[in-house]
Amino acid sequence: MTKNTDPVILVVEDEPAQMELLAYNLQTEGYQVLRAEDGEEALLVVQEQAPDLILLDWMLPHLSGLKVCRSLKNDKQTRSIPIIMLTARGEEDDRIRGLDTGADDYVVKPYSIKELLARVRAVLRRLRPGIVAERLEYEGLVVDTVQHRVTVGGKPVELGPTEFRLLLTLIEKPGRVWSRDQLLDRVWGRSADVGTRTVDVHVGRLRKSLGEGADNPIRTVRGFGYSLGG
Numbered sequence: 001m002t003k004n005t006d007p008v009i010l011v012v013e014d015e016p017a018q019m020e021l022l023a024y025n026l027q028t029e030g031y032q033v034l035r036a037e038d039g040e041e042a043l044l045v046v047q048e049q050a051p052d053l054i055l056l057d058w059m060l061p062h063l064s065g066l067k068v069c070r071s072l073k074n075d076k077q078t079r080s081i082p083i084i085m086l087t088a089r090g091e092e093d094d095r096i097r098g099l100d101t102g103a104d105d106y107v108v109k110p111y112s113i114k115e116l117l118a119r120v121r122a123v124l125r126r127l128r129p130g131i132v133a134e135r136l137e138y139e140g141l142v143v144d145t146v147q148h149r150v151t152v153g154g155k156p157v158e159l160g161p162t163e164f165r166l167l168l169t170l171i172e173k174p175g176r177v178w179s180r181d182q183l184l185d186r187v188w189g190r191s192a193d194v195g196t197r198t199v200d201v202h203v204g205r206l207r208k209s210l211g212e213g214a215d216n217p218i219r220t221v222r223g224f225g226y227s228l229g230g
């Protein structure tokens with residue numbers, strides 16, 4: 001069963017058999033899977049659902065994987081989403097190496113599923129540690145992502161699901177300042193019908209749960225957003 005904190009992977013693939021194989025194996029590994037059959041659909045899904053990683057086939061009808069990749073990497077709202085390109089062996093293989101696609105990794109078809117899953121884990125661990133690490137720590141604050149438990153100085157802290165996801169995002173990169181819009185995208189998803197005021201409310205709750213003292217790790221950056229420490 002998938003939990004709402006399981007990483008969300010968008011698979012962009014026009015061959016139904018490949019799509020099924022990928023979706024089945026990713027779901028078995030505990031990922032939530034979104035699907036798109038062509039490049040235009042992929043861009044729409046990304047806008048609406050902000051996946052944690054994209055597996056992007058190079059050869060797609062209409063809009064090629066290369067164009068989709070460039071478009072996502074040129075948009076500051078989507079550029080941080082990791083992309084693994086799937087390419088056929090042959091010419092494209094050399095072309096993709098030579099071109100500045102902005103992709104974070106690529107896998108050559110025919111690939112072994114085991115290898116592909118290893119690449120997915122490696123890219124997520126490198127670029128999105130907050131969603132794949134089993135335990136994240138910042139000073140005395142510990143998030144156990146397997147048991148869904150948070151402790152401060154060894155004492156358990158009760159958090160609602162939204163506050164938990166907020167904390168996971170913030171602790172992924174201590175010191176990084178997140179704007180309210182970035183937090184909205186990451187924690188609620190773009191399609192959520194909530195405003196930036198909602199972010200303030202949940203950050204307020206998270207801050208309160210972590211203890212009101214001067215050593216509270218949540219920092220407000222006036223006129224911009226929030227960070228954990230820094």
Ligand code: CA
Pocket residue numbers: 013014015057058059060
């Ligand atoms: Ca294809």
